Amino acid sequence: DAGVTQSPTHLIKTRGQQVTLRCSPKSGHDTVSWYQQALGQGPQFIFQYYEEEERQRGNFPDRFSGHQFPNYSSELNVNALLLGDSALYLCASSRGRTTSGNTIYFGEGSWLTVV
Amino acid sequence: AQSVSQHNHHVILSEAASLELGCNYSYGGTVNLFWYVQYPGQHLQLLLKYFSGDPLVKGIKGFEAEFIKSKFSFNLRKPSVQWSDTAEYFCAVSSTGGSYIPTFGRGTSLIVHP
Numbered sequence: 001d002a003g004v005t006q007s008p009t010h011l012i013k014t015r016g017q018q019v020t021l022r023c024s025p026k027s028g029h030d031t032v033s034w035y036q037q038a039l040g041q042g043p044q045f046i047f048q049y050y051e052e053e054e055r056q057r058g059n060f061p062d063r064f065s066g067h068q069f070p071n072y073s074s075e076l077n078v079n080a081l082l083l084g085d086s087a088l089y090l091c092a093s094s095r096g097r098t099t100s101g102n103t104i105y106f107g108e109g110s111w112l113t114v115v
Numbered sequence: 116a117q118s119v120s121q122h123n124h125h126v127i128l129s130e131a132a133s134l135e136l137g138c139n140y141s142y143g144g145t146v147n148l149f150w151y152v153q154y155p156g157q158h159l160q161l162l163l164k165y166f167s168g169d170p171l172v173k174g175i176k177g178f179e180a181e182f183i184k185s186k187f188s189f190n191l192r193k194p195s196v197q198w199s200d201t202a203e204y205f206c207a208v209s210s211t212g213g214s215y216i217p218t219f220g221r222g223t224s225l226i227v228h229p
Contacts, residue, residue, distance in 0.1 A: 045216050
């Protein structure tokens with residue numbers, strides 16, 4: 001049973017460029033959330049997708065956008081990259097929209113460095 | 116909105132020592148509480164969670180945590196640590212009446228010397 005898989009694992013981008021990160025949820029899961037984890041910090045919630053729609057959003061600018069496909073996989077897009085966007089981007093999946101009874105599972109993340 | 120404070124950012128212990136990592140949260144309503152662990156080079160994994168009932172929660176690998184509502188605390192404990200417990204530990208809280216999206220603390224880096 002595959003867990004949450006993310007790609008790419010590492011990438012380097014230049015300021016002003018755009019990046020797309022990809023996530024396949026754990027088998028049987030239909031809800032995907034994205035988090036940003038800066039060095040020395042805990043994960044910060046970006047947004048959550050369920051039934052191909054953004055359901056909840058954290059305190060991130062519109063430069064951060066996403067998409068969920070019919071097979072429940074998801075993409076995170078970041079436009080006009082800033083140096084401060086350098087971080088580990090984590091994808092997490094769960095069965096159904098996050099409720100108190102659901103456990104979320106994390107992928108290993110995509111390391112983004114903006115130079 | 117809820118927030119989480121982890122008091123110890125770096126902890127260094129010798130094997131067999133006892134561990135207690137502090138976690139306090141701020142939120143006025145009912146909460147769910149979590150401890151996650153991130154071993155070097157691995158993904159975040161759930162250690163244990165509290166939703167309701169017995170405030171003393173037992174998790175994997177001998178870890179436990181106690182929810183003290185009056186102190187808004189959910190400290191993580193282990194009686195005897197092993198070298199393999201070296202990892203980053205994150206406390207998280209989610210509200211039960213809202214989005215259920217967990218808010219994470221900044222983490223505690225634990226190094227256990229053999």
